[in-house]
Amino acid sequence: MSNAWRDRLLALREELEGIADTGDEASAVVELDQTKVGRLSRMDAMQAQAMAQASGQRRERMLRGIDAALKRLDEGDFGYCQECGEDINPKRLEFDPTALLCIDCASKAEENATGEIRPKENRP
């Protein structure tokens, strides 16, 4: 069973690294264009670059999650909730093999996270 997860995680990582290459090309193009385009398209370019950066950060987080999951496979901790130690539902792992928490702990963590983000959004 653990070998199947390893294959799955390695395939996922390869896929993400493939996307990373094209992402670098896209941001390089934006940089070149900035000197000769007008204000509006420059804003478009900056927006595209910001989006590329955001997806790059998301990708990096996922890559770190995949590496952590592979490490947990080695240590025999894979598939157990990091918070409460219960088995993580296999369906949940099927959806996201890098999941660290069972569904109960994950939804609690999510509640905490949104509680932290809201005050920032309300700032003037």
Ligand SMILES: [Zn+2]
């Ligand atoms: Zn849990």
